[in-house]
Amino acid sequence: MSEIILKNLRHSYMAEPQDDADWALKQMSVDWSDGGAYALLGPSGCGKTTLLNIISGLLTPTEGEVWFGEEEVSQLPADQRNIAQVFQFPVVYDTMTVYDNLAFPLRNRGIGEAEVDRKVREIADMLDLGETLMTRAAGLTADGKQKISLGRGLVRSDVNVIMFDEPLTVIDPHLKWELRSKLKELHQQIGTTMIYVTHDQTEALTFADQVVVMQEGEVVQIGTPVELFERPQHTFVGHFIGSPGMNVLACEVDQGQPVYGGIPVEMTDKVKADDPSARLEIGIRPEFISFADQGIPVNVEKVSDAGRFSIVETRHGDDVIKLLVPEGGNVPSESTFLKFDPDHTQVYANDWMVSRGSHG
């Protein structure tokens, strides 16, 4: 077990990268402390698998270093990095029993049978596989097999990190929550550093204490689930996390205060925008907008009943502004006003947050 440090990593699949777009992974540095639960989150093609392969040693980065604690491992091949990996699809020996499947990684390393037996039974208990230990893996359901894959990842006590690559893809949607909660629980019991790669926000936010959000090869925010929701550092984070995503509205800034459609918008933080040519936008999540007697004039255009709340689409000029109204809440019929919660109103310059204040 050890801390994981990524220093100035950059990777291109091209021999001679020229443009920004040639880099599959743009420059990034991360410091992950020992024993944490981390997630890499982003849409397909964002670079998260590239990053995963660099950490595991399947790929040597074009630039930068990978450190496990005091040891630089950038040049070490994958099999010498002491990493356990769990993939999308179960990797299970069908002809072996559940027991022998779990014991395999340990026997492979010449660990004595008494210790093998102790570890296998411990992990099997944690994963509720105790009853099926002596049955053959072939007869199990997809989620049963994936539990074995998880178990094989967890059974070794000598690993630096356990990495999960979209591990719940094959699991029936109605069973996913059980494995999500199991993984969280296992992390607390075992305490090994774990990195979870996914495009699914629920899986990432539920599992991780800290989430790395990536877009087009770039890390756009590293933060806790609360930070990603309440203070997205980049408009992409606001858009990608949450459903519906954050409203992003072109604005101006006057003496540190945003002005939208000629109307000053109250905000707790102050804007620190230095670049006068930057594209300025207000970011406000639908959860933090309410109807009011005065404020931003809008017309209500569409109300979509989602059961527990309604998604209300309003229009101000060319902009559509979405807000959420809890079930049973009142929606004005046509023209009305909106109020943005000042604590959750942010300003972005060229997509990066430029509001600073009491939150730091």
Next chain:
Amino acid sequence: MTLALKNVVKRVGADIHVHDTNVEMVDGQFNILLGTTLAGKTTLMQLMAGLQAPTSGEVWFNGKNVTGVPVQKRNVSFVHQQFINYPHFSVFENIASPLRVAKYSRKDLDERVGQVAELLKLTPMLGRKPSELSGGQQQRTALARALVKDSDLVLLDEPLANLDYKLREELRDELPKLFEDRGCTVVYATTEPTEALLLGGYCATVHEGSVTQFGKTASVYRAPFDLLTAQVFSDPPINVAEVKLTDGRFILNDQVSWSAAASGLAEGTYRMAVRPHFVTLKPNAEDNVKLEGRVLVGELSGSESVVRFDLNGMFWVSQSLGIHVIEPGSVSEFYIDTSKCLYFGENNQLMAA
């Protein structure tokens, strides 16, 4: 253009895949089949399309008995969960294929493909092969093929299930607009209650090969006839517990009680069900009663928090807006909004809401 199933039964060997079903889809509307995987949605759609013949019963379309009329002789489009396109055809030819079969003139064909491509934002991709498209674009191509001919019946079998959720959000928004003013009957299968609600229209809840209720989507959600329908139409699952009614009060777990006056129910034992968003971490109304439960897991969806907890051996769920981090294993307070509870009697029929 009414589609009706009359006493339709489908048996395969000894198994009954569809139990005696009577349901009439509403023409010119979205008709949603909501149920879990393997509930029977796909079989129902294949029976509607003529891809399968019922073991007994009849399929009627537009006032005509079409039982046993194969799909080729019916004007039907079908879009599946997996993106199905012809890999060696361009996007243009993929979309045009039903029109070629129907022997459209070159001019009409170009015009229709152009219109549909525009609608589905595929115009820049018309010359590409499906393998050069993203998943969302591939599914748009399959949708475009279903839209290009004026089908009387369009069947969409979980068409968004294989897409990233942001794309799903976008296409879910666009879909009802695409079918507006087309006059065709749309049947749409999904496993997700929220998706059913957002698509609107009408909804049939499907469970183990039976339609449990059919009606306007929002009314099936808010006024389920029975507990099973309420359960099919709830994700996360609706919370259920037995309650006793004595001396004018409902009693839960011998721990908490609330007035039964508004329910109008007689003394006895009932099953109470309450949706997860009416079980909250903080009190929000006067009608709240407080419970304590042991937290199993706190799930964060990005903008909502779902807490699964153990309430005296029952698995309950609380759902709220915003991100609230809550530690597994801890004992936490939960508040039920009792004004939102549903009460079911014998046979699990709804007695009071």
